[in-house]
Amino acid sequence: MGSLDVCLQGGCRGLLVFLLNFLE
Secondary structure (H helix, E strand, C coil): CHHHHHHHCCHHHHHHHHHHHHHC
16 A cells, blocks of 8 residues: 555655556
8 A cells, every 4th residue: 555655645646657658
């Protein structure tokens, strides 16, 4: 559940942006 802790710290947003940029 380490990824959950990252999400709580706002890391999910960064990952989403990174994935979107990678897909584009």
